[in-house]
Amino acid sequence: MTGYTPLSLDQKLTSIRKTTVLDVMRRLLQTKNIMVTGAVKKGAYMSILNVIQGDVDPTQVHKSLQRIRERKLANFIPWGPASIQVALSKKSPYIDSGHKVSGLMLANHTGIRSIFKVLYDQEKKF
Known part of the structure; x- marks a missing residue:
């Protein structure tokens, strides 16, 4: 599954919204920012990779991961490690963005x- 935040509809976004690493990582776990509908409400994460782009201090990432664990924002499988991997990248000089920090989640x-089952059932009909 994938998720991205912040999504902007306006290409000419003039106001720079102050987003912190914690805000971005928390929003990536929200169902409205995941690009699949209905699959996250039940079940658990097996693994999460967050790619954070922008000017980010690694200590902010560590503090954000601690807050996510404390608040139990991500439900992980009981038989595996409960960890979120984070990769940091610099802001692209070729893309104009009004946001200081953005994030991509691969999970x-x-x-x-449930989505694979729906696809399988549709394929069986033919």
């Missing part, structure tokens, strides 16, 4: 099974 989630 393995057990809820994706």
Whole structure:
């Protein structure tokens, strides 16, 4: 599953919104920012990779991961490690963005099974 935040509809965004690493990482776990519908409500994460782009201090990432664990914002499988991997990247000089920090999430989630089942059932009809 994938997720991206912040999404902007306006290409000529003039106001720079102050977003912190914690805000971005928290929003990536929200169902409205995930590019698949209905798969996250049930189930658990097997693994999460967050790619954070922008001017980010690594200590902010560590503090954000601690807050996410404390608040139990991500439900992980009980038989595996509960960790979120984070990769930091610089802001692209070729893309104009009104945001200081943006994030992309790539995750393995057990809820994706329901989507595969729907696709399988549709294929069986033909």
